[in-house]
Amino acid sequence: DAGVIQSPRHEVTEMGQEVTLRCKPISGHDYLFWYRQTMMRGLELLIYFNNNVPIDDSGMPEDRFSAKMPNASFSTLKIQPSEPRDSAVYFCASSADLYYGYTFGSGTRLTVV
Amino acid sequence: DQQVKQNSPSLSVQEGRISILNCDYTNSMFDYFLWYKKYPAEGPTFLISISSIKDKNEDGRFTVFLNKSAKHLSLHIVPSQPGDSAVYFCAASSNSGNTPLVFGKGTRLSVIA
Numbered sequence: 001d002a003g004v005i006q007s008p009r010h011e012v013t014e015m016g017q018e019v020t021l022r023c024k025p026i027s028g029h030d031y032l033f034w035y036r037q038t039m040m041r042g043l044e045l046l047i048y049f050n051n052n053v054p055i056d057d058s059g060m061p062e063d064r065f066s067a068k069m070p071n072a073s074f075s076t077l078k079i080q081p082s083e084p085r086d087s088a089v090y091f092c093a094s095s096a097d098l099y100y101g102y103t104f105g106s107g108t109r110l111t112v113v
Numbered sequence: 114d115q116q117v118k119q120n121s122p123s124l125s126v127q128e129g130r131i132s133i134l135n136c137d138y139t140n141s142m143f144d145y146f147l148w149y150k151k152y153p154a155e156g157p158t159f160l161i162s163i164s165s166i167k168d169k170n171e172d173g174r175f176t177v178f179l180n181k182s183a184k185h186l187s188l189h190i191v192p193s194q195p196g197d198s199a200v201y202f203c204a205a206s207s208n209s210g211n212t213p214l215v216f217g218k219g220t221r222l223s224v225i226a
Contacts, residue, residue: 099206100206102159106156
């Protein structure tokens, strides 16, 4: 298995533009998580899905953020419109269990200028 | 409100000596604890874990200690090697509380040759 695959690896965009981050989880993993890493807040959970259904999106910072999982092999995190304070590294992770064994992707470094 | 706290942003240790990374938590429902290791431009990878029914778990050079009464855990690396230089994240979850992994802000370990 190739692990959790995220794209793009780097994204530079202008303030106000729409940004879409993509994730392919490990086949057979029922849980998918989106985390954001910043210096100030460390790794914070934005949203997670179980069997393609969003379970908890309380970590999503604002309505500008949305996430979807149309099928078991694909998820997106969208920011519209993007702002400079959204600059961070966004990680997708998948797991067969909610409590341990998360496998992370390599992340997308987002820079909003 | 940080439920998992890593109060030392960075730590520097001589090669061959012991590295001790600390983590405190506030949620008494947490019953499973993990350490993840992260190299630059990569996602976090699982290192070692411990269940709340234990107070110690060892894996090669890595040992995690859990003090439930103090709500404190630590990761010991003996002996430290330059390849251990990375950011270490402490994480906790709650099976009974149906809570996914909550991460601390991380501690950057530098092992000096």
